[in-house]
Amino acid sequence: MTSARLALDGVGPGSSIALQLDDASPRQVEDDGRPGSVLHVLIADLLHDHELPARRLTQVAVVRGPGSFTGLRVALAAGLGLDAAGQIELVGIDSLSAIAWESGLSGRFGTVLDGGFQRCFLALHERSGDDLTTVDSLRDLAPAELPVVLDELGVSELAWRGPRPDDLTLPSEPTLVDGPLALAALTLARNPEHHRPPEPLYGREPHIRPAKGVHE
Numbered sequence: 001m002t003s004a005r006l007a008l009d010g011v012g013p014g015s016s017i018a019l020q021l022d023d024a025s026p027r028q029v030e031d032d033g034r035p036g037s038v039l040h041v042l043i044a045d046l047l048h049d050h051e052l053p054a055r056r057l058t059q060v061a062v063v064r065g066p067g068s069f070t071g072l073r074v075a076l077a078a079g080l081g082l083d084a085a086g087q088i089e090l091v092g093i094d095s096l097s098a099i100a101w102e103s104g105l106s107g108r109f110g111t112v113l114d115g116g117f118q119r120c121f122l123a124l125h126e127r128s129g130d131d132l133t134t135v136d137s138l139r140d141l142a143p144a145e146l147p148v149v150l151d152e153l154g155v156s157e158l159a160w161r162g163p164r165p166d167d168l169t170l171p172s173e174p175t176l177v178d179g180p181l182a183l184a185a186l187t188l189a190r191n192p193e194h195h196r197p198p199e200p201l202y203g204r205e206p207h208i209r210p211a212k213g214v215h216e
Contacts, residue, residue, distance in 0.1 A: 004052055005059045006082070007186035008043070010035030010075030011067025011095050016180030017042050021050065026187075030180040035071040039078055055086035061189035063181050064092035064196060066113060066121050066138070066203035073200055080198070091189055092196040094134075098184040100125040101132055103159030103175045108135065110155045112146070112174070114162025120146060121203045124153055132188065140204050143168050 002022060009016040015035040020026035029046055031038040047054060062079040065072040076092075083090040100111040106127045113121045120143055124136030141149060143165045150156070150171060160174035188194040 002056065002058075004057045005061070005186060005189065006043070006057055007061040007063070007093075007182040007189060008039065008075040008078055009063040009098075009180055009182040009185060010039050010071035010073075010078075011063050011065060011181065012071045013068075014180065015039045015042060015071070015075075016182035017046060018182035018186040019046055019050065019052075020186060021052075026183060028180060028183040028186075030182070035068070035074040039074055043078060043082075053085075054082050057082060057086060057088050059089040059091070059189060061091050061093050061185045062198055063095055063098055063185045064199065065095055065201035066115060067095050069202070076198055076200060083198075090198045092198045092201070093185040093188050093194055094123075094138075094196055094201060095181065096121065096123040096138065097125070097132065097134060097188055097194055098181040099161050099177045100127065100159055101188055102177045102179065102181060102184040105157055105159055105175055107157070108155060109157035109159060110150055110153070111159045112161070114164075115140065115203055118142065119204070120162075122146065122149065124155060125159075132194070138201075138203055147171070 005020045007018045014032040016030035018028040060079045062075050096111045108126045111123050115121045122139045126133045156171040158174035161177045
């Protein structure tokens with residue numbers, strides 16, 4: 001049976017998907033539009049280009065967050081929809097792991113994602129060749145706390161995604177990772193150690209409240 005692996009990335013600011021058939025080189029496509037408007041179109045077009053019915057997919061990996069509240073939920077919903085079409089292995093991939101992989105850094109380094117609301121997310125990764133390990137799990141920090149924590153962890157190299165405060169002093173110039181993450185997720189999904197539940201990971205409680213008059 002043909003191996004057909006798909007990865008979905010809607011964590012922002014745009015959307016991307018990647019597809020690999022057997023051991024052929026993977027193909028990644030991206031769009032700057034909002035995931036809710038373009039992600040399903042990207043999926044449909046890419047599957048159509050390869051004459052691949054959704055039921056033939058063997059694995060779908062979804063970048064599950066942290067990231068855009070709406071975008072990551074759109075991507076996860078798309079993954080669940082594809083999962084319903086056939087016997088598919090549906091897995092979540094953490095955003096920070098995908099960012100760490102995409103950075104190309106090796107050794108031990110920090111991975112930082114802008115978390116909005118004047119906060120940032122930090123994880124510690126270590127990479128040797130094709131092996132990536134999460135050494136220290138997700139932390140939710142104020143930017144001013146970041147240099148202190150990095151010093152405590154003994155880390156100087158950073159992979160960074162999103163805006164950086166102008167007054168923030170870092171141990172070294174970070175490697176910026178602002179491009180699509182679908183291909184990184186597709187690569188990481190080959191290793192079960194990176195598989196996470198296909199559920200949204202926000203990093204903190206969402207800043208969203210029910211509309212007035214709406215009750216549980």
